[in-house]
Amino acid sequence: MTASYLSRRTSLWHRIYRSPIFDIVQFTLLVFAVVWFFSSSTEKMGYNWQWYQIPKYIFTHDENGYAAGPLWEGLMVTLRISGISLVLAFIIGLGTALFRLSQSFVARTIARVYLEAIRNTPLLIQLFFIYFVLGPVLGINRMTSAVLALSLFEGAYTSEIFRSGIVSIRRGQWEAAYSLGLSGFDTYLYIILPQAVRRVLPPLTSQAISLIKDSALVSTIAIYDLTMQAQALIAETFLTFELWFTVAGMYLIITATLSVIVNYMEYRFKVSD
């Protein structure tokens, strides 16, 4: 009784300790420490904090009701770009993983070339290449270029995650599916992928978070995402510290929310094997 009570407590403690929520708490404390450090040193610097200015850049409220401010609009652009890129990156990643594991030499080679090209060049260069070189040639706009660059880049990393998940499934699962007469497609769809994806949910989440953070780079091709809006506002208002803190906080809220959702999913769909 006592033993099981104790072990339940340790496992609960373990769950808290190992969950992203713990990381978020740690991170928040760190942010507070940094804020305190900054506020005390900026005081000495004579920085004039004007936090009261910030809310109107997120929302304004007048007789017509609420209206979105530039930061909110930027947030929506960031969310849209990240959301579409995320879906595409997962599709590209899964496709590439299957290509790499396929019997076909051509498919494997295509996958290898893509992976090497993406992983050995900086995202910024890929973004510029797609926007300034492919853009005019293929006639694609800013937004499409940004989404394409992000999903191709993150897709390369996602594919390695999917691949590691797929190869981690025991051979017996393949053999059982084979001996039941299941096709290769059905084996992947019903047996291998459901188990592989559950196994790689944590690294996939990290990759999704990287994608959201990397999306800030699209500001370099003048897309008015969260980062770009902040830069523009700072140029106008000189509220450098307040705005960067606010924007960092907004990114943090998105990524933290994502972690919490995935953490919950992981808990819900846990398989014992």
Added chain:
Amino acid sequence: MPVKDSGDYIIVVENISKTFPDGVKALVDFSTRIHRGEVVVVIGPSGSGKSTFLRCLNGLEEIDSGAITIDGIALNDHKKSRLEIRKEVGMVFQQFNLFPHMTVLENISLAQRRVRKKSKEQARDMSMDLLKKVGIAEKADNYPGQLSGGQQQRVAIARALAMMPKVMLFDEATSALDPEMIGEVLDVMKALASEGMTMICVTHEMGFAREVSDRVIFMEDGKIIEAGTAEHFFSAPAEDRTRLFLSQIL
């Protein structure tokens, strides 16, 4: 041995050889014929090629030379013949290999629906019948991880039977089980044998061999050393190697 029409062989294995890439000769010029409804027990020391033999029969391993014919279908490189044979030959593994993310019912229904193209209701009815047959209908909605080893193996047997195979292969189906669970799995296998299923069982359960097998094959180094009834093996094995092996397992 029960008298059977000598022409009615369901499995014909002619001079097959299998050498693994690392040079291990798992099967050497191996031949045997198996009657419809025959129950064959394969015994032999570890590494003698028993699993390889079974795995060649359903195409899990490629043979280097020789020929395998199952129910008139030649197992060759054609995808179609391979699929046909995979559908007709059921296999039960030592490690069960149930699909852990699916319930027992889903495990048994999947291939019926995807391969045999049955409706959901048809598949469920058949699955429930099979679960009753192996004695664990009440576990239909459980996940494999919630079942004991013996129960899992019985689900695995039901899953293979759901494809209505003509031949069942058992590779040490009871070796991973706790002793108290071996009986329940052997009982299911015995029932299957008495219904006339053609079975090839790799097992060292000599009691099972004695009770239901028509023939016992003793193999070593990828070859058949001696074959005969279980009685023959108990009373008068001809080869020294057979005697030595039996003295170790009995």
